[in-house]
Amino acid sequence: xxxxxxxxxxxxxxxxxxxxxxxxxxxxxxxxxxxxxxxxxxxxxxxxxxxxxxxxxxxxxxxxxxxxxxxxxxxxxxxxxxxxxxxxxxxxxxxxxxxxxxxxxxxxxxxxxxxxxxxxxxxxxxxxxxxxxxxxxxxxxxxxxxxxxxxxxxxxxxxxxxxxxxxxxxxxxxxxxxxxxxxxxxxxxxxxxxxxxxxxxxxxxxxxxxxxxxxxxxxxxxxxxxxxxxxxxxxxxxxxxxxxxxxxxxxxxxxxxxxxxxxxxxxxxxxxxxxxxxxxxxxxxxxxxxxxxxxxxxxx
Numbered sequence: 001x002x003x004x005x006x007x008x009x010x011x012x013x014x015x016x017x018x019x020x021x022x023x024x025x026x027x028x029x030x031x032x033x034x035x036x037x038x039x040x041x042x043x044x045x046x047x048x049x050x051x052x053x054x055x056x057x058x059x060x061x062x063x064x065x066x067x068x069x070x071x072x073x074x075x076x077x078x079x080x081x082x083x084x085x086x087x088x089x090x091x092x093x094x095x096x097x098x099x100x101x102x103x104x105x106x107x108x109x110x111x112x113x114x115x116x117x118x119x120x121x122x123x124x125x126x127x128x129x130x131x132x133x134x135x136x137x138x139x140x141x142x143x144x145x146x147x148x149x150x151x152x153x154x155x156x157x158x159x160x161x162x163x164x165x166x167x168x169x170x171x172x173x174x175x176x177x178x179x180x181x182x183x184x185x186x187x188x189x190x191x192x193x194x195x196x197x198x199x200x201x202x203x204x205x206x207x208x209x210x211x212x213x214x215x216x217x218x219x220x221x222x223x224x225x226x227x228x229x230x231x232x233x234x235x236x237x238x239x240x241x242x243x244x245x246x247x248x249x250x251x252x253x254x255x256x257x258x259x260x261x262x263x264x265x266x267x268x269x270x271x272x273x274x275x276x277x278x279x280x281x282x283x284x285x286x287x288x289x290x291x292x293x294x295x296x297x298x299x300x
Contacts, residue, residue: 034085048176050208053201054208065208066091067106076203088112091108091115092116092132098119137161141165151173153189159186173196174189175197223274225284231274232292233291
């Protein structure tokens with residue numbers, strides 16, 4: 001009986017030590033603040049905010065007060081993540097040969113802002129920006145540098161970035177820009193994130209102003225969805241003739257998704273045919289993919 005009492009006392013002592021250790025750990029965790037970061041796809045921002053406020057996606061046609069807007073985004077995050085501290089704002093944009101423009105350099109000099117540059121091709125299309133976002137999101141989440149990520153973007157290619165961060169326990173919150181018509185964020189991206197919210201006209205109006213002198217672009221009408229769908233089918237037919245059936249046959253198991261490089265080629269070629277940017281316009285990009293797939297599936 002005395003042996004049993006001794007064993008019970010030893011077990012009780014171990015449990016007490018374990019509880020004490022857990023309480024210390026919880027106290028340390030409670031003292032460690034949550035951390036968030038803001039990730040801005042500048043291509044999406046300029047296209048969607050320009051269309052919303054200035055009626056055009058052409059950067060040459062309007063001015064954007066990046067410093068004021070970044071401060072507004074930081075304030076918005078501070079309201080949402082009230083018990084969290086800001087790590088920094090990541091600003092992703094494209095530039096020829098990855099050389100900062102004057103505007104990008106001024107943004108890079110702002111406190112708590114890190115500018116990441118992808119390439120800008122001859123058609124003024126960004127290359128490599130999505131992979132930069134994924135690399136940063138995944139790395140910060142893996143090293144527990146952030147607990148929450150506010151992502152301002154809309155491209156379907158960002159789905160893998162979201163999944164990578166979530167795989168390491170970070171929560172990803174998608175921020176969008178109000179669209180005058182339709183949607184400007186891909187549905188698969190909306191499905192993957194932990195939360196979503198739209199920033200409206202009143203939010204962006206103080207920071208976007210249309211230029212009145214020097215440059216005044218010719219108005220380009222937004223193409224109809226059926227027109228974009230037809231272009232998607234047209235490109236599928238062109239690729240079948242030029243590339244043969246076998247390379248495109250390999251795409252079928254991935255329906256309705258296209259590999260990133262193929263989707264980018266489809267986008268660039270469609271924009272060339274339409275003479276219209278599809279950036280930040282998820283509904284038209286879906287119509288483009290639908291037309292591409294519809295034609296492809298009729299051939300097999």
